[in-house]
Amino acid sequence: MATVSADEAAPESAERPREVPAGSTPDAGSGFAAAAADPDVALMLRCQSGEEAAFQDLFRKFSPRVLQFARRFVGSEARAEEVTQDVFVQVFRFRHRYRPQSRFSTWLFTIATNLCLNEVRRPERHLRVDLWNRRDGEERPEGPPLPDPAAVTPEEGAAARQLGQRLEALVAELPPKQRAALLLSRMDGLAYRDVAEALGSTEGAVKALLFRATQTLKRGLRDYL
């Protein structure tokens, strides 16, 4: 289990003004207004009051994304599942620290990022390149190939898949913080300020991380672009 301090993994969610979900008033300071606008906030508030079913709903909704996110930081499928489990146990343990003024997904991925970055820093971790290579007879969930609307032939499809695999490998080789910033920024509903909060950083730093990550990927895909 990743050694992470409670404060580091599950921070108090920030109370600075942020982009409010559609339908809620801009000055909504109470959790009830936020809950009315965001169903995830409502679930989390019910979880805080001890409802087990609310926690289970949150798990079923977000665990696929957290698992895929964790896969890109750890060296094995089993460890990715352990990290995912740890993330949701932390969500439950520190549920009272969540403040409804911020998105639940931001708070969730703050915890997930902290645990994943801690996992990367563990000395006994070995990044296995074959995580992204199909093993014989193994059903491995594989991401879709690089979108290629013009691909109509099998050859084009194969090229797209190859490009996708190359991209996966390049992402895996990025420094952890650049990788985290890149992946978080591609997630639905996470703006730069949310990514900054998840990384414990600033928007300016997030922009710099994304710039450097993109430059690295462009250099690695030079032959494909």
Added chain:
Amino acid sequence: MMRCRRATRWMVTALDGELPARRRRALDGHVARCPACRHEMATTAAVLQGVGGLATSSEVPGRLEQATFRRVRLLAAAEAERAATRAWWMRLRLPVLGFATAVVAIVAVGLMRSGDRPLAPRPGDGGRRVVAQAPTKDKPPLVASRERRDPKATATVPAEPPPQLAAAPELFMDLPLLRNMEKLEHFEAIRTTTLDDGGEQSNG
């Protein structure tokens, strides 16, 4: 006029829709005029699109779900048990504190009273023992407490008056004894005078 280096740094932010409007207009203007930056913008867009196309979610195995729920239930049970133990201790805390406070107060009062006890005068010592202990600021003078005087001590007349009295003889001048001391000086003469002495000493 914007330079290509700055334009390149703004491209990712612009494609993510996070670049402020004024800067976005400046970037668009530059890209329209610069073929190299136009190509760079297209390349950046393709890379970001490719990253966005990577899988962002995957199927969660049933064992992971069950294991997580089991851990959370154990955690909830442990929290409930801690809360119940804390409540039990809180209920006892006030009576225990009250009892401890009372014990400390009783011991403190007892210690204070034993420190106030005056020294009893020894036989033959008279008032000397009492005088030897000069009164302090936080203690009343021992001469003031007369409750514990030994009733069996014999009253003996001191050979010399106490220093305080000797230093202030005027204190006793009002005493009738001293006022009539002069008359007593003639007492011996009165007592020994007889009529046969020829009236050498007149009565008066």
